[in-house]
Amino acid sequence: MTVAARPWLDQIEPYRPGRHAATLEGSMASNESPLGASGAVLEAVARSARSAHHYPDPLADELRSELAVLHDVDADQILVGNGSDELIYLLALAYLAHGGHAVCADPAYRIDEISTQVVGGRLTKVPLKDWAHDLATMARVDADVAYVVNPHNPAGTVRPLQELERFVTESRSRLVVVDEAYIDFADDPAGMTALPLAAEGRAAVLRTFSKIHGLAGMRVGYLVADAAVIATLRKIRAPFSVGTAAQAAALAALRDPGHTQAVRNHTLRHRAELTRLLQEAGYAIVPSQANFVLAEAPDESELVERLWRQGVTVRPGTALGMPGTVRVSVPSSAGLDLLRAAL
Incomplete structure (x- = not known):
């Protein structure tokens, strides 16, 4: 057949x-x-092997709780995923399937682009301006989701919080997603992160443990967003997508500043x-x-x-x-x- x-x-x-x-x-x-990775991560992963015969915590509650304290948000505003890529696919399934419209920079992060195509959505790509996001032009695009990779990959440029806040206010997109995979390497992460907007439910922020925590092989990421967005994504996610070892590794990494x-x-x-x-x-x-x-x-x-x-x-x-x-x-x-x- x-x-x-x-x-x-x-x-x-x-x-x-x-x-x-x-x-x-x-x-x-x-x-x-x-x-x-931190030496503490290696020890935590080894200990987690004793629980290999059990299913992992489906929502990574312990990790979510510590992240909530770290970012001063409610735990219901956080969803942990199998890398931030899984969360991007979930966003596409929820908000872009069957003709939804996304806007992003050109070049795009490839997973933003591919996930939109997979679910039958359409994508508007706005060329970079002076190597950085052209937020003014992106704001004029009527879309369901706007992706802002900040710092941008592969340019490495960043837009500060004031410009992101203006973009969220002026954008015609219904949901602004700011991917901050590299924000920890910025000169002033606190002055550039969109987490304050996510805490208020005005935007969604993606983070990953792959970069500064050195856990690329573990596949752990998380989304901070309005609780209603998180509740929607929880309905469609795989129930055990983040393994026990990955959760243990992420917790150990957080605890080793x-x-x-x-x-x-x-x-x-x-x-x-x-x-x-x-x-x-x-x-x-x-x-x-x-x-x-x-x-x-x-x-x-x-x-x-x-x-x-x-x-x-x-x-x-x-x-x-x-x-x-x-x-x-x-x-x-x-x-x-x-x-x-x-x-």
């Missing part, structure tokens, strides 16, 4: 992750933490060094507020392959919707030396 997929799925270009190099030090394509601060300090210091290194090699740089740097590279393919041959992987801009650039993750000190030699 042959069954045909829904016809609109033929238009989707699958997500392609960055390549890993032969060594961890040379892998600079996926914005992974060069310092890894020293490691989080060490990762932030490393990133800011090495981001400045990475920027200087690329500039000295002749590349123009987009000032970054994330754990990566975007370099303008007319010789994009040649540069990517040359670095690959020297044991360094970076993300070609073409794969991210930004041809003529390369995105380089902030590496370890050894990785920086490797990149310097490769260049």
Whole structure:
């Protein structure tokens, strides 16, 4: 028997992750933490294995409670997911299925784009302006959902809270979703986060444990939004999507602020060094507020392959919707030396 997929799925270009190099030090394509997870995380994951025969807490209540205290919101305003990507798919299912309309930057975060296509929604992409979100133009688009990735990936630029608040007030979109996967690496996270808007129910904010907490392999993210939005998404989510080990890892990461601060300090210091290194090699740089740097590279393919041959992987801009650039993750000190030699 042959069954045909829904016809609109033929238009989707699958997500392609960055390549890993032969060594961890040379892998600079996926914005992974060069310092890894906290030692407390490793211990917590090992302990969680004793409960492997039990289903996990379906809503990750302990984690939600600690996040609620951290962000000064009600626990019913938080939904924990299998990475923030699962939560993006849930938003698409709830608010974009069967002809819903989303607006985002161009280039978009690929999962925002793919999830909209999967559910039969339509997407309006507004080109960046000076490498950052053109919020004024996006605000004029009548849409169900507006996605703002702040800091933007792959540009690394950020819009401050005042501009986000103006956008939420003026936007014709019914729901504004601010993806803050990289906000911890901004110079002033507290002055740039949209969490105050989420606390008031005026916007939704996505966060992840993949970046500053170094839990990319565990797949834990969360959404802070109006309780009515969370209640809707809870109806359609898989009941046990976040495993016991992942919940334990996230809790341990939250409880080790020293490691989080060490990762932030490393990133800011090495981001400045990475920027200087690329500039000295002749590349123009987009000032970054994330754990990566975007370099303008007319010789994009040649540069990517040359670095690959020297044991360094970076993300070609073409794969991210930004041809003529390369995105380089902030590496370890050894990785920086490797990149310097490769260049």
